[in-house]
Amino acid sequence: EADIYQTPRYLVIGTGKKITLECSQTMGHDKMYWYQQDPGMELHLIHYSYGVNSTEKGDLSSESTVSRIRTEHFPLTLESARPSHTSQYLCASRVNGELFFGEGSRLTVL
């Protein structure tokens, strides 16, 4: 079983602030993903990574950026947060065809 950790779980910030959502996993999985989920809506893939120094944009356009300097970390950054970024962000890693999800980071931008 994979352990995926996301911090912070909840974040309320003002417009224009820079934020980083952390995601780490302890199982050495190469493939990691970020999904965005609005209340009552499906999950949309915004970023994914095949391994260190590999990142790709997902199906939903996002102003966020990601990095993959180490296998276990896959942080997501918003340089200047806006109210339209208010959402839940879910990180996942993949092994044997299965996605394992973290508990999510719920971001509110005022």
Added chain:
Amino acid sequence: AQSVTQPDIHITVSEGASLELRCNYSYGATPYLFWYVQSPGQGLQLLLKYFSGDTLVQGIKGFEAEFKRSQSSFNLRKPSVHWSDAAEYFCAVGSMDSSYKLIFGSGTRLLVRP
């Protein structure tokens, strides 16, 4: 276009009653199908998956799902619902290519009456 449809936004059942959640998909390649459950404030937990073989798959917590290729469906079932099953359920489809992108449905919220 690839898509997943969960036609029921909300479903309410009585505790002990049977449950079926519907999922239809549109996918060009051989589909790999999943059901996930999400409790409030939590991430998604895999209930079951179908890759190949027997079209009736068993999952955790007493859930099962049946893949019907002719109907492009992968409905989730449980014979007797427990109050702890109240949650949001997501159907997803993907493939085993290198990107392994999962496409999710919009979810069905299950409410359980005591």
